[in-house]
Amino acid sequence: MCLAIPARVEAILLNEFALVEVGGIKKEISTSLVPDVKVGDYVIIHVGFALNKLDEVEALKTLEMMEQINEIH
Secondary structure (H helix, E strand, O other): OOOOEEEEEEEEOOOOEEEEEEOOEEEEEEOOOOOOOOOOOEEEEEOOEEEEEEOHHHHHHHHHHHHHHHHHO
């Protein structure tokens, strides 16, 4: 099973890379699969790649559910 999570794009870097933030953690990812990413967009990330853009409302819902699951465990 694979897990892909939503993250907010904080900065666009050189060579099809971006800095994203999720849960207070910042990570550099490749945007080569989603070339039209902008600062403020939410993307689904998996193994260091943005797979596609995600609507902000859906991203925030998913992040909230993940936080609730984390509180249970």
